[in-house]
Amino acid sequence: MRRRPSEFRRPVRRRLFSTLLWWPLCAVAVLLFIYILSKGSQIESRPAISRRSYRHERIMEGLNVTEEMLNPNSVARQLSDQISLAKAFVVIAKESNNLQFAWELSAQIRNSQILLSNAAIRRAPLTVGESEASIRDMAILLYQAQQFHYDSATMIMRLKAKIQGLEEQMSSVNEKSSKYGQIAAEEVPKSLYCLGVQLTTEWFRDSSLQRKFKERKQMDIKLKDNNLYHFCVFSDNILATSVVVNSTALSSRSPEKVVFHLVTDEINYAAMKAWFSMNSFRGVTVEVQKFEDFTWLNASYVPVLKQLQDSETQNYYFSGSTVDARTPIKFRNPKYLSMLNHLRFYIPEVFPELKKVVFLDDDIVVQKDLSGLFSLDLNGNVNGAVETCMETFHRYHKYLNYSHPLIRAHFDPDACGWAFGMNVFDLVEWRKRNVTGIYHYWQEKNVDRTLWKLGTLPPGLLTFYGLTQPLDPSWHVLGLGYTNVDHQLIEKGAVLHFNGNSKPWLKIGIEKYKPLWEKYVDYSHPLLQSCNFH
Numbered sequence: 001m002r003r004r005p006s007e008f009r010r011p012v013r014r015r016l017f018s019t020l021l022w023w024p025l026c027a028v029a030v031l032l033f034i035y036i037l038s039k040g041s042q043i044e045s046r047p048a049i050s051r052r053s054y055r056h057e058r059i060m061e062g063l064n065v066t067e068e069m070l071n072p073n074s075v076a077r078q079l080s081d082q083i084s085l086a087k088a089f090v091v092i093a094k095e096s097n098n099l100q101f102a103w104e105l106s107a108q109i110r111n112s113q114i115l116l117s118n119a120a121i122r123r124a125p126l127t128v129g130e131s132e133a134s135i136r137d138m139a140i141l142l143y144q145a146q147q148f149h150y151d152s153a154t155m156i157m158r159l160k161a162k163i164q165g166l167e168e169q170m171s172s173v174n175e176k177s178s179k180y181g182q183i184a185a186e187e188v189p190k191s192l193y194c195l196g197v198q199l200t201t202e203w204f205r206d207s208s209l210q211r212k213f214k215e216r217k218q219m220d221i222k223l224k225d226n227n228l229y230h231f232c233v234f235s236d237n238i239l240a241t242s243v244v245v246n247s248t249a250l251s252s253r254s255p256e257k258v259v260f261h262l263v264t265d266e267i268n269y270a271a272m273k274a275w276f277s278m279n280s281f282r283g284v285t286v287e288v289q290k291f292e293d294f295t296w297l298n299a300s301y302v303p304v305l306k307q308l309q310d311s312e313t314q315n316y317y318f319s320g321s322t323v324d325a326r327t328p329i330k331f332r333n334p335k336y337l338s339m340l341n342h343l344r345f346y347i348p349e350v351f352p353e354l355k356k357v358v359f360l361d362d363d364i365v366v367q368k369d370l371s372g373l374f375s376l377d378l379n380g381n382v383n384g385a386v387e388t389c390m391e392t393f394h395r396y397h398k399y400l401n402y403s404h405p406l407i408r409a410h411f412d413p414d415a416c417g418w419a420f421g422m423n424v425f426d427l428v429e430w431r432k433r434n435v436t437g438i439y440h441y442w443q444e445k446n447v448d449r450t451l452w453k454l455g456t457l458p459p460g461l462l463t464f465y466g467l468t469q470p471l472d473p474s475w476h477v478l479g480l481g482y483t484n485v486d487h488q489l490i491e492k493g494a495v496l497h498f499n500g501n502s503k504p505w506l507k508i509g510i511e512k513y514k515p516l517w518e519k520y521v522d523y524s525h526p527l528l529q530s531c532n533f534h
Contacts, residue, residue, distance in 0.1 A: 075126040075135070076119065079112045082138045089145045095162075098148065105145075108138050189506065194531035195238060199271035202278075202527075209277045213288075216277070222259055222285050224353040229254075229374055232261040232347065234291075234340045235362035236268045238275050239505060239533075243520045245281050247366040250520070254371065255282040261351060262288045263343060289350075291339050296349060303443035304342050310447075341456055344420065345439045345463065348427045355428050360495070361421040363481065363503055365517050368494035373424050373475070381469040382435055384424035386476040389416035399458045404450055411465060418468055420457060422476040422495040429467075439463040480504075480513045490516070 086105050093102035112134050119126045203209055222228060231248065235241045241262060249255045264272045269290040276286045291297060299305040343350065347357055358373050360366075378384050388394035397413035430436075442462045445451060452458035477493030479485045482500025490496060496516060502509045504517035523533055 075128060075131045076116060078135055079116055079126070079131060079138075082135065082142065083109055083112050085142060086138060089142070093145070093148075096148070101141075101144070101148070105141055108134075108141055112138060191531045191533050192237065192239060192505070195527060195533075196268060196271045198527050198531060199238065199274040203270040203274035206274075209274050213273050213277045216286070223261070223287055225259075226353075226355045228257045228259050228285075229358070229371055230259050230261065230351070230354055230356070231358045231360055231370075232263070232351070233360050233362055234263045234343045236265050236338075236340060237362050237505075238268060238271055239521065240362040240503075241272070242275060242279070243517060244360055244362055244364060244366065245276075245284060245286060247520045248360075248370065249281040249284045251366050251369055252282070252284075252371065253369045255284050257371070259285045260287065261357075262286060263291055263340065263350065264288065265338075265340060266290055266292045291343060294346075294350065297339065297346070302339075302342075302346075303440055303447075304337075305339070307443075307447060308337065344456065345436055345459075347425055348430050348436065351427070355426070357425050357427060359420075359423045359425060361497065361499075363498040364421055365496045365498075365520065366494065367496060367516075370494060376424060376469075376471070378424065378426050378429070378469040380429065382426055382429045382433060382467040383418075383464040384426075384469045384471050385418035385420075385464075386422070386473050386478075387416045387418045387470045388478065396461060399461055400452055401450060406445060407451055411462070415461075415465070416470075417457075417461060418470070419476060419478055419497070419499070420460060421478070421497045421499060424471070433467065435463060435467065480510065480516070482510075485513075 086109050090102050090105045090109070093099075093105065115126060115131055115134055229252075233241055233244055241264075245260050245262075248258060248260070252258050262272060262276070269288070273288050276288060297305070299309060344359055347359065351357060356374055358370060373384070376384060394417040395413065396411055396415040396417060399417065400407050400411065400413075402408050402413050439459060439462075442451065442459055446459070451462075474489075474492045474494060476495045476497060477485065477489050478497045478499055480490075480496055480500075481498035481502045481504075498504050498509075498513070498517065504510075504514045521533070522528065
């Protein structure tokens with residue numbers, strides 16, 4: 001084979017040699033360029049720190065500032081953390097009467113806050129350059145705070161003492177608030193007192209009122225007719241009772257079938273008769289009685305009356321003190337001792353001819369027809385009531401003393417509570433099961449107040465245990481006298497209950513719920529105007 005001439009082979013060898021030499025030189029140049037750039041950036045990133053004065057270097061060493069505090073990626077966080085800590089130190093400094101230092105801290109806090117604010121306004125992160133001085137100055141002040149022994153341990157001790165003092169103040173304020181709130185709730189407004197006096201005067205002055213009342217009383221057949229809708233209210237509040245009757249009448253599809261059985265006391269008996277004689281409620285039948293006329297209601301039959309004759313019980317409820325300690329203010333509410341409050345446990349004796357009754361408290365408003373309650377099947381139970389155990393608070397263990405063996409042995413602590421205020425009572429089953437006897441049993445066991453402290457709900461929970469039929473919650477909406485209630489529940493509710501201290505006829509009533517009650521009051525009535533109702 002013929003060889004190529006030499007002029008064709010030499011140039012190729014020279015190109016190969018030059019290529020092999022060029023690539024290493026390029027690699028070395030690139031590495032050198034990268035090294036120079038990295039050294040330059042290190043030099044540029046350190047000038048601020050290197051220019052610090054000797055005094056600042058010594059303090060920064062004492063602070064033992066971590067790299068996190070100088071991390072340029074968390075400048076805003078550093079400032080925020082410093083501000084939070086400085087605010088705590090301001091409080092401690094003021095308590096230690098170091099007002100000059102507290103002022104310096106406050107001024108530096110404002111400077112840091114201005115930096116954060118400016119960054120937020122321009123929507124750009126803080127740079128190291130603009131925030132370093134502020135971070136450093138705040139760090140110096142925080143270090144000085146440590147020299148004043150404003151360290152974490154000291155702060156914790158002082159804050160604990162402060163919290164304890166505040167808790168004591170809060171406890172005192174809550175006790176006073178509860179006391180004054182209870183007094184306000186128990187106080188009879190002057191207008192109500194005036195109305196009672198005026199009505200009593202009218203009753204004895206105007207013979208026509210007495211004649212009207214006697215004529216209505218002659219309608220005894222209606223009072224005993226079990227085909228009608230019978231409601232009972234036990235109250236000494238004339239206006240509140242009037243609202244219950246009026247709202248029921250206006251909400252009823254057949255008011256002529258509605259019969260109200262009202263029971264009051266001797267003091268308000270004439271006034272109650274006068275009011276319901278001079279006012280009509282769409283054909284609703286109203287009967288007024290006083291519990292003093294019930295001859296069977298005496299200390300030999302009723303445990304509560306017997307217990308009130310005991311000197312220790314009188315001392316507990318009336319003088320507000322016991323051998324062990326003072327009686328809590330809420331336990332001294334007169335309503336818990338009133339027979340009008342305990343009469344709900346004697347409904348079969350009060351109305352011996354009736355088979356079914358709807359019990360209503362005097363602090364309710366009816367806004368739907370209630371005739372459907374009388375056709376409800378209670379499934380052999382005595383009491384139809386709305387349960388209140390949607391929250392843990394309203395279960396049995398919150399009302400009763402489960403350290404007592406009797407309570408522990410007979411009742412489930414997680415059993416669902418229910419409410420008085422709107423209850424359907426099957427009086428046939430009541431008499432058959434001797435429910436009043438059950439109530440007497442538990443009242444006698446609680447003579448020393450070790451099963452429960454006060455009220456009629458705890459003995460009610462014991463008496464009707466296993467004898468209560470849950471009703472649809474829309475029948476009875478509670479809480480309008482002490483808390484916020486969902487607007488939709490109020491709209492759907494058949495009975496609205498102002499349970500709690502903030503009754504709608506009192507100045508302490510919840511303003512947004514007052515119109516629900518006041519729309520059933522005729523403020524144009526001459527007697528209401530003369531007694532300054534508005």
